[in-house]
Amino acid sequence: MQALDDTRAILRDLIAFPTISTDSNLAMIDFLGERLAAAGARVEIHRDATGAKANLFATIGPEREGGILLSGHSDVVPVADQDWTTDPFTMVERDGRLYGRGTCDMKGFIAAAVAMAPLYAERAVERPVHFAFTHDEETGCLGAQALAQILRARGARPAVAIIGEPTSMRVIEGHKGCFEYSTHFTGLEGHGSGPDRGVNAVEYAVRYVARLLELKEALKARAPKGSRFDPPWTTINTGALVGGVAHNVIPGKARVDWEMRPVQAGDADFVKADLHAYCAHTLLPAMRAVMPDADIVTETIGEVEGLVPADGNEARAIVMELTGANGADTVPFGTEAGIFQALGMSAVVCGPGSIEQAHKPDEYLALDQLAECLTMLQRLAGKLGG
Numbered sequence: 484m485q486a487l488d489d490t491r492a493i494l495r496d497l498i499a500f501p502t503i504s505t506d507s508n509l510a511m512i513d514f515l516g517e518r519l520a521a522a523g524a525r526v527e528i529h530r531d532a533t534g535a536k537a538n539l540f541a542t543i544g545p546e547r548e549g550g551i552l553l554s555g556h557s558d559v560v561p562v563a564d565q566d567w568t569t570d571p572f573t574m575v576e577r578d579g580r581l582y583g584r585g586t587c588d589m590k591g592f593i594a595a596a597v598a599m600a601p602l603y604a605e606r607a608v609e610r611p612v613h614f615a616f617t618h619d620e621e622t623g624c625l626g627a628q629a630l631a632q633i634l635r636a637r638g639a640r641p642a643v644a645i646i647g648e649p650t651s652m653r654v655i656e657g658h659k660g661c662f663e664y665s666t667h668f669t670g671l672e673g674h675g676s677g678p679d680r681g682v683n684a685v686e687y688a689v690r691y692v693a694r695l696l697e698l699k700e701a702l703k704a705r706a707p708k709g710s711r712f713d714p715p716w717t718t719i720n721t722g723a724l725v726g727g728v729a730h731n732v733i734p735g736k737a738r739v740d741w742e743m744r745p746v747q748a749g750d751a752d753f754v755k756a757d758l759h760a761y762c763a764h765t766l767l768p769a770m771r772a773v774m775p776d777a778d779i780v781t782e783t784i785g786e787v788e789g790l791v792p793a794d795g796n797e798a799r800a801i802v803m804e805l806t807g808a809n810g811a812d813t814v815p816f817g818t819e820a821g822i823f824q825a826l827g828m829s830a831v832v833c834g835p836g837s838i839e840q841a842h843k844p845d846e847y848l849a850l851d852q853l854a855e856c857l858t859m860l861q862r863l864a865g866k867l868g869g
């Protein structure tokens with residue numbers, strides 16, 4: 484199969500770019516841009532504020548709404564402290580598998596999509612096909628969020644998004660979001676013998692955590708009917724509570740690290756509004772009665788939207804038809820799909836390889852998975868009207 488040989492060759496080149504999230508991805512993005520431009524795509528490269536990272540957005544076919552977006556992240560997780568049998572940045576083929584960092588998560592899908600570009604250039608007469616290759620997915624979907632801002636501002640937006648994260652080519656229509664925060668408490672230090680003369684930051688942090696526990700219960704009652712997630716409701720986890728120095732000192736600082744995993748958009752707002760009111764009306768007035776500068780500040784570490792299973796999901800219908808799947812599932816890991824869904828696109832996750840192999844030493848992609856992905860992408864050409 485010519486397409487498989489082409490894809491394998493592109494993937495070999497992609498694996499050789501060590502695009503760990505902490506490092507630049509520009510060389511790989513330029514490489515992809517040149518490949519796509521050679522096939523006739525209109526290529527845009529958008530750098531981030533540091534200038535060291537970039538997103539690629541490219542279009543083949545007419546400049547109009549309703550296109551199909553193939554999306555993948557260019558970054559990979561680190562290899563330090565992992566015991567690899569071979570060099571992670573040199574692709575090695577063995578026993579029907581392609582080994583290397585990023586083979587399954589998720590340069591295999593990117594290589595397959597780029598290998599299809601010449602075919603799409605022939606066939607995309609009615610419906611455009613777009614490519615989005617992003618930076619910093621592994622560190623909070625930063626690239627996709629930046630790309631979403633750009634897409635939001637333009638008229639001709641894609642209608643359907645296929646995110647090729649490794650799902651063993653299963654069609655995935657839902658995953659929870661992941662919202663992470665650190666809440667910082669600033670009180671007033673003092674001697675432990677006079678608790679009322681200080682503002683005990685740890686005690687206020689504990690009251691905040693108690694409120695999180697109440698919200699955790701309240702969220703269970705808000706679980707949408709027929710929710711397909713496990714567990715079916717939005718969860719909250721308190722991951723760390725840090726503060727204090729010694730038995731006899733009133734702690735002036737404390738921090739709570741916590742996360743929530745929303746199953747629906749309204750839940751995050753519900754939690755935030757409740758916490759805001761609780762701090763403004765209960766905790767802060769008590770703290771500031773002793774110390775006017777006392778404060779509670781919540782730092783957002785990341786807010787990655789979930790992918791909400793939707794009725795009449797065109798992306799699901801298309802990908803189920805292309806893969807011959809007779810159903811769609813949910814997964815417990817996050818992707819960029821929710822960000823595209825929040826822009827009004829229908830979105831599914833479907834890509835080659837297993838999430839089991841992602842992020843591990845000796846990460847690999849089975850060639851038969853790659854072949855299945857290519858079959859799907861080849862059939863997709865039939866949806867472009869040519």
Ligand SMILES: [Zn+2]
Pocket residue numbers: 556588589620648649
């Ligand atoms: Zn990934």
